[in-house]
Amino acid sequence: MNNKDLFIKQLDGILLEYAEVSSKSQYDDLSDLSDTIEVSALIAKSLASVERITGNKSEYYTSVNVSYEKKYTSGNTGRKLKHIIGIVKALRDDISHDFLISLEELVHANLFSDYIEMANYLLSEGYKDPAAVIAGSTLECHLRKMCIKQTIPVEVVNSKGRLIAKKADLLNSELTKEKVYNKTYQKQITAWLDLRNNAAHGKYDEYGKTEVQLMISGILNFIATNPA
Numbered sequence: 001m002n003n004k005d006l007f008i009k010q011l012d013g014i015l016l017e018y019a020e021v022s023s024k025s026q027y028d029d030l031s032d033l034s035d036t037i038e039v040s041a042l043i044a045k046s047l048a049s050v051e052r053i054t055g056n057k058s059e060y061y062t063s064v065n066v067s068y069e070k071k072y073t074s075g076n077t078g079r080k081l082k083h084i085i086g087i088v089k090a091l092r093d094d095i096s097h098d099f100l101i102s103l104e105e106l107v108h109a110n111l112f113s114d115y116i117e118m119a120n121y122l123l124s125e126g127y128k129d130p131a132a133v134i135a136g137s138t139l140e141c142h143l144r145k146m147c148i149k150q151t152i153p154v155e156v157v158n159s160k161g162r163l164i165a166k167k168a169d170l171l172n173s174e175l176t177k178e179k180v181y182n183k184t185y186q187k188q189i190t191a192w193l194d195l196r197n198n199a200a201h202g203k204y205d206e207y208g209k210t211e212v213q214l215m216i217s218g219i220l221n222f223i224a225t226n227p228a
Contacts, residue, residue, distance in 0.1 A: 043068065195207050
């Protein structure tokens with residue numbers, strides 16, 4: 001199951017729970033269910049899912065927080081939930097129709113896919129080492145694009161006071177810290193970057209053709225499911 005299907009499944013689960021909860025209410029604004037454990041739990045689950053799927057800098061995340069904090073719904077968590085569910089439905093529809101992917105992201109994806117295709121060709125011709133370097137460098141470029149998308153600085157001041165580009169490992173760490181992706185991805189990306197570094201520094205006996213093939217396939221899937 002890819003990220004898109006997984007996200008839709010999560011949101012469908014929330015919408016199903018909302019349908020079950022709202023069926024118990026006598027009023028359209030769910031005012032008779034305010035402050036119940038079911039409503040509070042569903043609000044928390046909705047907020048967490050929107051943040052997990054879109055990040056904490058997206059319009060969706062901003063909208064659900066505004067809905068949660070609106071003063072005119074103060075004291076009526078049922079009404080808050082109704083507003084939040086409307087945003088969850090919109091997010092679910094946008095994911096389903098691929099509306100979250102911007103033109104810029106498509107351009108980046110196509111460009112990086114070309115490099116991955118080049119790496120695949122080199123590997124098929126027996127050149128595993130340059131294939132690993134190209135695939136790993138493409139991954140680093142994508143991580144940099146992801147950081148820019150999340151407004152994470154991609155440069156840092158060194159000990160001499162000069163502004164330099166952050167290393168890929170640091171970009172990977174900061175993207176994980178911002179919950180753009182989870183620690184499982186972080187560990188896998190670290191392994192891919194290590195393989196790239198081995199290839200770039202002549203440690204050719206540290207890996208084989210199979211590892212490079214898995215790396216290329218994994219990076220291609222990562223770029224496709226995490227657009228920048």
